[in-house]
Amino acid sequence: MTDASFDVVVVGAGRAGVAAAYKLADEEFDVALVERAKQPGMKNVTGGVLYGSILDDLVPEFPEEAPLERHVVEHNIKLLHGDAEVSIGYRDLELREEPNYTLMLGKFDRWFVDRAVEQGVTFLPETGVKDVTQEADRAVVHTDRENGDIACDAVIGADGVNTTVGRKTGIQRTMRNEDMALSVKKVIDVGREEIDRRFNLDSDEGAAYIYTGFPEGAPTIGYFIYTFEEYISVGAVGGLETLRWLGSEGYGDTGTPLYSLLERFMELDTVRPYVRGDAVEEYQGILVPEHSYDSLPGRYDRRVALVGDAAGLVLNKGYTFRGLDYGIKSGLVAAEAAVECEADADWDSFGQRYDDRLEDSYVLQDMKQHRHLPRFLENERMYGAYPGIATETLRSMYSANTDASGLTWRQAYRAFRRSDAGFLDLLRDGYRGLRSL
Amino acid sequence: MSVQDDLETVNWDVSEDAHITVDNEQCVTxxxxxxxxxxxxxCFDYQEDQEGGIYFAYEPCVECGACMVFCANDPDKGAVSWSKAEGGKGVEFDFG
Known part of the structure; x- marks a missing residue:
């Protein structure tokens, strides 16, 4: 016996789940959207930019209607080395033609769910999922509500990196330290005009900053700054395995190593002027999947499809994070697979059809093309030797006090010889970099 | 600043039931x-009088899942029993 039934049950009201539910309601499906939090967004955390063209077809009016923060027109990569910082900045007003925005999920996810409900989605908040079972001709989502079993033709698991759907069905393998990065983030009240002034932005323009190289030589550790309307977010991210050994060496002097690193990052002379603020408004922690294409976990079974973070669909490209749009795309693909199953009256192939479609989509094509990148980004020379060579070369160009003499290429060569990197390392890393990026 | 200061900015609707528990016997080894x-x-504090030295409090959990990965899923550790906080309970972020 079950207590309710729908065509499709979507578990988790993040962007991936809402996109799936929205599209299914649009196709006249009877769809339930189950969410553990009291309100959409309360359990959701991001540290990325929404590359928004993915929403063009589903909600064409979203740039005008959705609660977006700032239109991202500038990206910065900063390599830290001691007291120095080498940066690559890219600002392009043509980026204004693209709907790329910073988001606060508390506001955005609430808006997105409201729109989905208008579309006909049944939203069930405050509902935790305990288990998902598949029977001969249906699937059942077991919730922690009284009389809370929901029968359906198919289940879309959009319940994030720690997916209950994926773990209970055995679709997702057991995650270990090597699979995951940890991120902590602070939202800081800076004020709209101060953000405009400090980051050299017009009032609706936004900028994104990615940092590496601190502490020197620690692989996988990075930082980010994003500008919102009146707030900024500042975060640190690092592979769990790196953080484990940093911690075991007694690194955490003011708490967890990652929190401690974020504090020390924010105190760096080159960073402090950007992140000063009136007050910390919120502190968050989240796991970020760090799979390469070749080590992605399973993402489907007969009547179950995992989308977004639940399927590990996140890619750290080194210069930006992709994940928000991958999640939305995978949700849309799951909805398309359901439409196909309904038309053929064949729900047992739902998972397989989803996976076939996802394999052809730009999400997995993107991850496939960048399959060598996660390994490349684990190379400690990227976090120590190379920022050091860049810094010393630039110092020889701009510092009047340097005792070095000679042409720039000769200075660069000397800096290279002084570093820990050998000539073969440079050749190999250069080749790998070209192949990865 | 310590992480405790920043945790002051976070809200919870704390459940009476712990969503994560620790089997201290496993902490001994x-x-x-x-x-x-x-x-x-x-959430984990070193206290010498605790078995295995670990005192665990689920109340300030921000529900990231790290302890599932580094402890519950490690066959050599496995002190943590992990599940998500029940519907309507646990951490409540304003901003995301």
Missing amino acids: CEDKPCLHLCPAE
């Missing part, structure tokens, strides 16, 4: 105790 370094909410 755990030498490196990564929980003390890796939990971003410092």
Whole structure:
């Protein structure tokens, strides 16, 4: 016996789940959207930019209607080395033609769910999922509500990196330290005009900053700054395995190593002027999947499809994070697979059809093309030797006090010889970099 | 600043039931105790009078899942029993 039934049950009201539910309601499906939090967004955390063209077809009016923060027109990569910082900045007003925005999920996810409900989605908040079972001709989502079993033709698991759907069905393998990065983030009240002034932005323009190289030589550790309307977010991210050994060496002097690193990052002379603020408004922690294409976990079974973070669909490209749009795309693909199953009256192939479609989509094509990148980004020379060579070369160009003499290429060569990197390392890393990026 | 100061900015609707529990017997043989370094909410505290030296509080959990990965899923550790906080309970972020 079950207590309710729908065509499709979507578990988790993040962007991936809402996109799936929205599209299914649009196709006249009877769809339930189950969410553990009291309100959409309360359990959701991001540290990325929404590359928004993915929403063009589903909600064409979203740039005008959705609660977006700032239109991202500038990206910065900063390599830290001691007291120095080498940066690559890219600002392009043509980026204004693209709907790329910073988001606060508390506001955005609430808006997105409201729109989905208008579309006909049944939203069930405050509902935790305990288990998902598949029977001969249906699937059942077991919730922690009284009389809370929901029968359906198919289940879309959009319940994030720690997916209950994926773990209970055995679709997702057991995650270990090597699979995951940890991120902590602070939202800081800076004020709209101060953000405009400090980051050299017009009032609706936004900028994104990615940092590496601190502490020197620690692989996988990075930082980010994003500008919102009146707030900024500042975060640190690092592979769990790196953080484990940093911690075991007694690194955490003011708490967890990652929190401690974020504090020390924010105190760096080159960073402090950007992140000063009136007050910390919120502190968050989240796991970020760090799979390469070749080590992605399973993402489907007969009547179950995992989308977004639940399927590990996140890619750290080194210069930006992709994940928000991958999640939305995978949700849309799951909805398309359901439409196909309904038309053929064949729900047992739902998972397989989803996976076939996802394999052809730009999400997995993107991850496939960048399959060598996660390994490349684990190379400690990227976090120590190379920022050091860049810094010393630039110092020889701009510092009047340097005792070095000679042409720039000769200075660069000397800096290279002084570093820990050998000539073969440079050749190999250069080749790998070209192949990865 | 310590993480405790920043945790002051976070809200919870604390459940009466713990969504994560720790079997302290397993902590006795755990030498490196990564929980003390890796939990971003410092839910794990070193206290000598506790079995295995670990005192665990689920109340300030920010529900990241790190302890599932570094402890529950490690066959050599496995002190943590992990599940998500029940519907309507646990951490409540304003901004995301």
